[in-house]
Amino acid sequence: MSTEKSFFANAKNDLTAGLIVFLIALPLCLGIAQASNAPLFSGIVAGVIGGIVIGFFSKSSLSVSGPAAGLVAIVIGALASLSPVVNGKPDAAAGFSLFLCAVMIAGFIQLILGFVRAGSIANYFPTSVIEGMLAGIGLTIIFKQLPDAFGYVKAAAHDAGIEDGEAGVALDPIRGLLDHIEPGAVIIALVGIGILILWTTKAMSRFKMIPAGLLVVILGTLLNEVFRHVAPALYVSGAHLVSLPVPQSAGDFFNQFRMPNFSGFANPLVWQIGATIAIVASIETLLCIEATDKLDPMKRYTSGDAELKAQGIGNLLSGFIGGLPITSVIVRSSANINAGARSKLSTITHGVLLLVCVAAIPMVLNMIPKATLAAILIFTGYRLCRPAVFKHMWHAGLSQFIPFVVTAVCVALPFLGLLKGVGIGMIISIFYILRNNLRIPFFYHRTVYESGEVVRLDLAQEVSFLNKASIKKTLESIPDNSTIILDASGTEYIDYDVLELIREFQITKAPDKDIKMSLVGFKNSYKLAGEEDDVPLQDDRETIYGQTPIKRTAGRYKKLLKQLTSSS
Incomplete structure (x- = not known):
């Protein structure tokens, strides 16, 4: 009817x-x-x-x-x-x-x-x-x-x-x-x-x-x-x-x-x-x-x-x-x-x-x-x-x-x-819109020990070419003999230019500075070598350094950049 x-x-x-x-x-x-x-x-x-x-x-x-x-x-x-x-x-x-x-x-x-x-x-x-x-x-x-x-x-x-x-x-x-x-x-x-x-x-x-x-x-x-x-x-x-x-x-x-x-x-x-x-x-x-x-x-x-x-x-x-x-x-x-x-x-x-x-x-x-x-x-x-x-x-x-x-x-x-x-x-x-897109390329968790430090970067939901500069500056500021965990578990899209930047740092710059780099949650289509899904996402001092942390900090990327720049 x-x-x-x-x-x-x-x-x-x-x-x-x-x-x-x-x-x-x-x-x-x-x-x-x-x-x-x-x-x-x-x-x-x-x-x-x-x-x-x-x-x-x-x-x-x-x-x-x-x-x-x-x-x-x-x-x-x-x-x-x-x-x-x-x-x-x-x-x-x-x-x-x-x-x-x-x-x-x-x-x-x-x-x-x-x-x-x-x-x-x-x-x-x-x-x-x-x-x-x-x-x-x-x-x-x-x-x-x-x-x-x-x-x-x-x-x-x-x-x-x-x-x-x-x-x-x-x-x-x-x-x-x-x-x-x-x-x-x-x-x-x-x-x-x-x-x-x-x-x-x-x-x-x-x-x-x-x-x-x-x-x-x-x-x-x-x-x-x-x-x-x-x-x-x-x-x-x-x-x-x-x-x-x-x-x-x-x-x-x-x-x-x-x-x-x-x-x-x-x-x-x-x-x-x-x-x-x-x-x-x-x-x-x-x-x-x-x-x-x-x-x-x-x-x-x-x-x-x-x-x-x-x-x-x-x-x-x-x-x-x-x-x-x-x-x-x-x-x-x-x-x-x-x-x-x-x-x-x-x-x-x-x-x-x-x-x-x-x-x-x-x-x-x-x-x-x-x-x-x-x-x-x-x-x-x-x-x-x-x-x-x-x-x-x-x-x-x-x-x-x-x-x-x-x-x-x-x-x-x-x-x-x-x-x-x-x-x-x-x-x-x-x-x-572009300015806001630049603001939050990632959140970080940083743990400092006597013998080194661990920095975990949780990438944003979308990482575009606009975020390339801030991510590049962050990676270049990571101290020697450190461990960096790059987590893309919550990310839906990563721009090709950013992937190339990560790949270059992983293959060339990280080994030169004795930096251990672990990639977590990256899609297979990104074709990044050496992804380690078993790397701990929490800062496990016994697994990594076996030491009590001296300092822990967390927040947005600008805060991390300020810390890394001042410490260098």
Whole structure:
């Protein structure tokens, strides 16, 4: 008998969860499009496709896909580099049409990654680098939203250098912000941030089912309408409001969807941007899927390969009809789970509601102040780079904290950006991995007698070429007329270079210094001559010297090297 349930088996829970996720996703789709310098409608398109299309093809029951804050920095840089200069000004519309080709390329690459079973790629990125990347993105998002939070119109901001700092954090544009403050926008932004902070406290736990993001949007809009009638000087309008086209007919609505400029496929820069989006989006998606599976009350497992294929289909379609790049997003996915979702019906429902909303009530959306969306994005950025994250990574040790901080800073720097920042973070992380590998090539037990000494070296579980130098220095420091027991009983792997070093010392150097060398636990495949399995692993003074030991020591190799160097 089949154990599969009907698609609508949990319709009550899923439809309710879909409504809640829609209310959360709507301001996020608009806000992320705004943060990316892209048309606001492109964020809605990505949300619709992430909900309906990816929701249908995905094997995940609970993950929600849509435009992601993690790609904001990439989109900003891509649009800036692809927009041709016309009459001394960048043509943003032409740049966006070329950018859509990059989104399609990203989808195609993700499809390939899915078919070649690259779903485990996220496992090879250290947590410190991923956390640092998110913290750097958080800093970038906060900075990017400051103009709208202060009511600084972007057209005027260009002269003050605001646009130059959007790829990362810079301090110079702050001076321009302080000269162009709209008090109404600041009040709306502060009220929004205050509500978002309040919603994280225990006192408001009973109201958790009310989406904080939706509440911020509603109150911000109502507050601005109050300003219109009570305090006109505080009312924000025009460029300070969301500006979605209001279709007068079905034809007008469908004309908002944009087709890519297919000549972009002949541009190498477009392919480079597409590959960057594919890599970052795939990593973020796989990490989100892993986190969602852990939160799933039913403990279901999602294939990373199948998810990459679904994301690839979604991004191909999103780029084709004018949407932003899409990833699986943990904020909406966790909200979906907390709202009681049981199947992918909730994800599809949220996508359908997004489509209906922008088609039926765009005039209502156009009443939303950009400052209220900026509040949501600033709070989102803060959560990515909040002090608790830095504190957690600090307690994890310097080998985690330093790659984390370096990645965060490099991602936020305007002349490096996300991809180079992550690359530098990976280099630092690899350095610490190699450094840690060097630390424990072996543990030792040293026993000193009047007529000589016995040194036993217990090799680590894995001995790589990185350990060659420390083992070589240790063997060369062993005193004449000593006994050395080299124990590989607990070792799974020994690098060829290390084996050659041991073989050379055993055959040539040990006899020259009258050192008795015993090899214990080495595999037959290593082909080391003279292995003596009957050599005592404990320092048996009667068997070896027949004397009472003068001194015994044990520990890591650095301690032994220090002893041997000082005694020589």
